[in-house]
Amino acid sequence: MDTIFALATARGKAGVAVIRISGPRAFAAAESLAGRLPAPRRAGLRHLRLGAEALDEAVVLCFEAGASFTGEEVAELHLHGAVATVSVVLRALGAVEGLRLAEPGEFTRRALENGRLDLAQVEGLSDLIEAETEAQRKQALRVLSGAVGEVVEAWRAKLVRAAALIEATIDFADEEVPVDVSPEVLELIGEVSGAVRAEIGRLGAAERIREGFEVAIVGRPNAGKSTLLNALAGREAAITSEIAGTTRDVIEVRMDLGGLAVTLLDTAGLRETEDVVEAIGVERAVSRAEAADLRIFLLDREEIPLIAPRDGDLLVQGKADLHPAEGLAISGKTGAGVDALVAAVTERLTERAAGAGVMSRERHREALARAIRSLESARDEVLRGGERAELAAEGLRQAARALESLVGRVDVEHLLDEIFASFCIGK
Ligand SMILES: Nc1nc2c(c(=O)[nH]1)N(C=O)[C@@H](CNc1ccc(C(=O)N[C@@H](CCC(=O)O)C(=O)O)cc1)CN2
Ligand SMILES: Nc1nc2c(ncn2[C@@H]2O[C@H](COP(=O)(O)OP(=O)(O)OP(=O)(O)O)[C@@H](O)[C@H]2O)c(=O)[nH]1
Ligand SMILES: [Mg+2]
Numbered sequence: 571m572d573t574i575f576a577l578a579t580a581r582g583k584a585g586v587a588v589i590r591i592s593g594p595r596a597f598a599a600a601e602s603l604a605g606r607l608p609a610p611r612r613a614g615l616r617h618l619r620l621g622a623e624a625l626d627e628a629v630v631l632c633f634e635a636g637a638s639f640t641g642e643e644v645a646e647l648h649l650h651g652a653v654a655t656v657s658v659v660l661r662a663l664g665a666v667e668g669l670r671l672a673e674p675g676e677f678t679r680r681a682l683e684n685g686r687l688d689l690a691q692v693e694g695l696s697d698l699i700e701a702e703t704e705a706q707r708k709q710a711l712r713v714l715s716g717a718v719g720e721v722v723e724a725w726r727a728k729l730v731r732a733a734a735l736i737e738a739t740i741d742f743a744d745e746e747v748p749v750d751v752s753p754e755v756l757e758l759i760g761e762v763s764g765a766v767r768a769e770i771g772r773l774g775a776a777e778r779i780r781e782g783f784e785v786a787i788v789g790r791p792n793a794g795k796s797t798l799l800n801a802l803a804g805r806e807a808a809i810t811s812e813i814a815g816t817t818r819d820v821i822e823v824r825m826d827l828g829g830l831a832v833t834l835l836d837t838a839g840l841r842e843t844e845d846v847v848e849a850i851g852v853e854r855a856v857s858r859a860e861a862a863d864l865r866i867f868l869l870d871r872e873e874i875p876l877i878a879p880r881d882g883d884l885l886v887q888g889k890a891d892l893h894p895a896e897g898l899a900i901s902g903k904t905g906a907g908v909d910a911l912v913a914a915v916t917e918r919l920t921e922r923a924a925g926a927g928v929m930s931r932e933r934h935r936e937a938l939a940r941a942i943r944s945l946e947s948a949r950d951e952v953l954r955g956g957e958r959a960e961l962a963a964e965g966l967r968q969a970a971r972a973l974e975s976l977v978g979r980v981d982v983e984h985l986l987d988e989i990f991a992s993f994c995i996g997k
Contacts (some may be wrong), residue, residue, distance in 0.1 A: 571642075573599060574672035574680075575663045576996040577656055584651030589659055590996060591647075591669070592640045592677055599666045600630060600645035603659070607645070610634045618647065620662045626655050640677050641684030675993025679986065682978070689978025689985075690718035693931065696993060697780060704829030705779045705923055709930065717928040719977045721769070725762045725941075726970050732758040733966040736952075736959050752952050755962070759952070762969070763945045770938050772927030778863060780930045782824065782831035783919050786859040788877065789868035791815050791839025794888040797902030798868060799823060799836040802912065808836045815839060818851030820858050828916040830923055835862060840876040864918060866911070871895075882918055886911060929976070933985070937975050944969035 573593030579586070591599055601607050603625065608614025610632050618625040629648035638644040649655050663669055678695060681687045687695065694713030701707040735751040735758075787795045791814035799808050803823040809816055821836040835858055838851030856877060859865055865883040871893055879885060890899035890907055898914060900907035929938070948965030951958040 573669045574676055575599070575660070575669055576672040576677070577660065578646070578677075578996040579651070581653075581656075583653060587649045587651040587656045589647045589649065589656070589663070590672075590677060591645045591663065592638070592642045592672075592680060593669075594635075594643060595666070595668045596643040596645045597632060599663060599669055600632065600647065602666060603647070603662060604628070604630050607632050610637070613648075618649075618659065618662075620658075625658050625662060626650055639686065640680040641686045642680060672995060673990075674995050675990030675997055678993060678997055679990055682986075687714075688716070688719050689989075690722075690976055691716055692978075692989060694718075695997070696989065697930075699994065699997060703826045703831045706831060709776060709779050709926065709928075713928055713930075718934075721765075721928065722973050722976050725765060725973055728758045728762050729966045729970045729973075732948075733963045733970075736963045736966070740959050740963070752955065755952050756949065759945055759949050759966075763942060763949075766938050766941055766945070766973075769927045769929055770935060770942075772925055773929050773935055773938070775922050775924075775926035776928065776930035779830065779923055779926055782833050783864065783922075784833050784835060784858075784862040785864045785866060785915060785919075786835040786837055786855075786862035787866045787868055788837055788840060788855065788859045789888070790870060790876070791841055793839060793868045793870060794902045795839065795868050796821070796836050798866075798888070798900060798908070799834060799902075801902045801905055801908050802834060814841075815843065815845065815848045815851075818847055818854075820854055827912065828920055830916070830919050832915075832919065835859070863922070864915065866915070868900075884911070884914055884918075934976060937972050940972035941969045944972060 573595040575591040578588045578590040603618045604616040613631050616630045631646040633644040635643045697710035732755045796808035796810040807823050808821045823834045825832045837855035867885045868888045887895040887899035891901040891904045944965045948962045951962035
């Protein structure tokens with residue numbers, strides 16, 4: 571097994587920079603620079619030297635194999651965060667026999683291989699590092715702490731019990747008065763499918779928290795959509811003008827609304843048009859608005875929107891500084907009503923986010939759907955009864971395997987490269 575090392579903190583000038591070394595030669599490598607190492611899990615201040623050359627004065631922290639993040643020997647060098655310091659220490663480590671630079675996510679991959687984290691926790695760790703808002707941080711931390719593994723284990727235990735009940739009747743099929751286990755088996759299958767379906771129902775909201783909700787501003791040309799976007803963004807993200815048909819491309823602005831990641835979309839004004847380029851813009855506006863989680867319809871007075879609002883969408887009167895208005899009314903120009911609009915959007919999205927479960931990816935949705943299919947076929951076999959018991963038990967085992975793939979106990983080798991490719995070096 572190679573010993574790997576990398577800068578674990580962000581690149582560039584910083585107060586402190588941490589280089590992490592993991593593998594069988596981690597302590598030996600750290601010792602070659604730092605001299606006598608502090609006791610494991612005790613920080614010690616050391617002069618790092620390469621021969622006679624002083625490299626830095628650093629804090630050194632060691633974790634023994636079996637009690638570290640990766641499960642291997644880990645040594646950390648907490649350096650002064652100068653670009654030149656990091657660079658000279660990385661070079662010195664690269665010259666140590668048996669050491670090489672880590673690939674992206676390789677420390678975490680080792681943690682997975684050594685059973686320190688399950689696959690869902692690895693995804694949670696990846697999400698945690700990507701987290702920019704409070705909701706993302708909370709959701710990722712829950713997953714990193716093993717929330718997915720806990721639900722999966724509870725479901726799996728029920729399926730294992732149901733399969734065992736069936737197996738028992740197969741083994742004792744010759745008895746005079748066979749016990750009918752099917753009510754209990756059906757009950758267990760029903761409980762697990764109900765819970766799995768509920769989790770599928772909560773997955774969309776969790777996915778939105780992870781990726782961000784999309785909120786589209788739509789309305790007729792000149793309604794003031796781009797002006798509103800700029801007011802919300804606090805900067806001139808979109809061009810505005812008195813010429814109808816100014817916006818053509820969809821303009822995206824990322825925001826944090828009450829701890830939720832939101833991508834706000836400014837779109838082309840909706841109208842029939844001879845202008846080929848504008849028409850493409852209108853087409854994009856319609857399709858992005860339809861796909862968005864929420865639409866803000868910016869209306870002229872008494873105007874009927876060109877696409878249909880859905881339940882929960884916001885109908886807002888624009889240019890409220892020019893005309894008296896009722897209900898939700900804003901002026902992108904003066905800023906009047908913008909705070910109330912933000913509050914209304916935040917309230918609606920917060921309501922949806924409240925329905926989030928612990929699973930948040932397409933991979934999870936697929937595994938849950940596979941589990942449901944196997945549970946349905948198992949239930950059908952139980953209901954048919956008699957000779958089909960073996961098939962019912964097999965369906966239950968398949969469902970259990972689908973659930974286990976969530977935490978990576980089976981068939982996930984092919985997923986790993988993709989998952990780790992998105993990690994930074996040093997994680
Ligand atoms: N300096 C430093 N800070 C860090 C990390 C790190 O690697 N180094 N982490 C990196 O992500 C996070 C903390 N995660 C960690 C997870 C497990 C262990 C660890 O040593 N686990 C052992 C001992 C557990 C214990 O003492 O209770 C184990 O699980 O056996 C360390 C850090 C955030 N802060
Ligand atoms: N008085 C007033 N004028 C506004 C307001 N919002 C926008 N305008 C003006 O209305 C015109 C159109 O504004 P835009 O924000 O470009 O309108 P838009 O909806 O993005 O238009 P398209 O991109 O063409 O669809 C500009 O001259 C703005 O200055 C407002 O709240 N009050
Ligand atoms: Mg515009």
